[in-house]
Amino acid sequence: MPPTPRVRSQGLQALIDRHIGDDPERIASYERARANAEVAQAIYDLRTEAGLSQRALAERVGTTASVICRLEDADYDGHSLSMLRRVAAALGRRVTIVFTPEPASASGTP
Template sequence: AARFKRAGEAWDVALQIVALRRQAGLSQKDLAKLLKTSQQQISRLESPGYEGHSLSMLRRVADALHARVRVVFEPAKTSHGMRVAESPVSYRTKRARTRRK
């Protein structure tokens, strides 16, 4: 299941790169020239099966296409049907008891 999720994320990145490149009216070769890389590298980045996107390359692509990269960390789903609290929870700590004389 995790492999399919990663593949879906790679697919999403690839589709976004293709869409931005096309909006800019650029071919893969044109974008490659802007980035001083090969057309094959652009093809790889636009391939849904490719999972080797580096953050630095994504930033270079975004800059060339007048876009920005946004990375979002999300909590992992917990196992066994447990849910993560959506609002902060405060816990009380036990106070040490002192004896009265």
Template sequence: MARRSRWEDVKAGRGEPSSTTRAAVEQDLALGQLIHDLRVQAGLSQRELAERMGTTQSVISRLEEGGGARNRIDTLVGLASGLNRHLVLSFPEEPPSQLRDAVQVV
């Protein structure tokens, strides 16, 4: 009989993530995809964008994979600058019906 790995034991003990956790992960992934799409559209490699931001390629990779930017406005400002874009942070009472080049967090 095959033995389960330690990682499988850890996963089994955690159970299913809450809907809040699942939504946060989906938003992180959507932001990562947007960062990737904007970088590719700008014709930049991860390394080139990292140089513009004064960081490393591995940071850009982590951001594009959906991690590392949560609650880090300074990171998002650096991304916007590196991509020759603007970062707009808004707290409207009602969300706009459509956003272009954006990830809507509700």
């Protein structure tokens, strides 16, 4: 079943608009941070749904618990596709990549 899209509250959207505005650098930075947080949360959710500790998942992946801890950190910016595939395989999943259009203000297109 596809994930349910998250709906932002008006207050959160106003806060984002106020602090990010139309600045392309801030928009790009926000989008990177949001994507990192989504990946980290997905790994955490899948691991906990499987009833695994970070150490147990690390053993399945063939890495250390500290690597799994970093992957579950929303501030971590080093997710590699090969590691995500290893984690997914260890959890009986696969990685799917979807390319979506950027908002007009972020891509510089009208």
